[in-house]
Amino acid sequence: MDFTQFNDAERKHLQRMMEQKQMSDFFKMYNTIVDRCFNDCINDFTSKAISSKEASESCVSKCMDKFMKHAERVNQRYAEVGAEMMGGPK
C-alpha cells in the first residue's frame, strides 16, 4: 500500500491498526494449521493419546513444517506480484 499520501498522524494511526491486526492474523494462522494438520494427520480414534506415528516423529510435525514453508513461499510470490504492480506499469 502507498503510505506517502498520508500525513504523520494518519501513518501512526495505520501503524497501530496494523499491529492490532497482526495479533489476530497470527491466531488465524494458528487455527488454520491446527485445522489442516489435525484433519490430515489424525484419523485414528482407537486411543485417546496421539500416537508417536501421528505426532512429533511423523505427520503433525512434518505438516506444521511444511505449512510454514508453504505460506512463506506463497508470501514471496505474492510480494513479487505486489511489487510489480506498484513499480511496474505506473
Added chain:
Amino acid sequence: MSFFMNSSANQTVNMQNMAMAEQELDMFTDLFNRIVSSCHEKCIPKTYIEGDLNKGEAVCIDRCVAKFLEVNKSVGAKLQQISGAGPNA
C-alpha cells in the same frame, strides 16, 4: 469534519481515508489467506513424508499463486466491465 486530532503532530486524521486503507489492507490479507489455503489444498499431498517442500510442490505453489492472481484479476475486470456498463451506457 475530522474530530480526531493527534496531540504530538497536531495533524488531522481523515477517518474516511483510514477506513478505506483498512478495507484495502483487509482485502489483501484475506486474498493472501485464501491463496495459502487453496494452494495448500491443491499442491500439498495429505501424506506427509517430509517436512520440506519438494521440487514439485514448490513449482506447483509458484504456478498456483500466479494462476490464482490471474483469476482474481480477470474476475475483477469482468465485474468492473459489468458495473461500468450499467450506469454509463
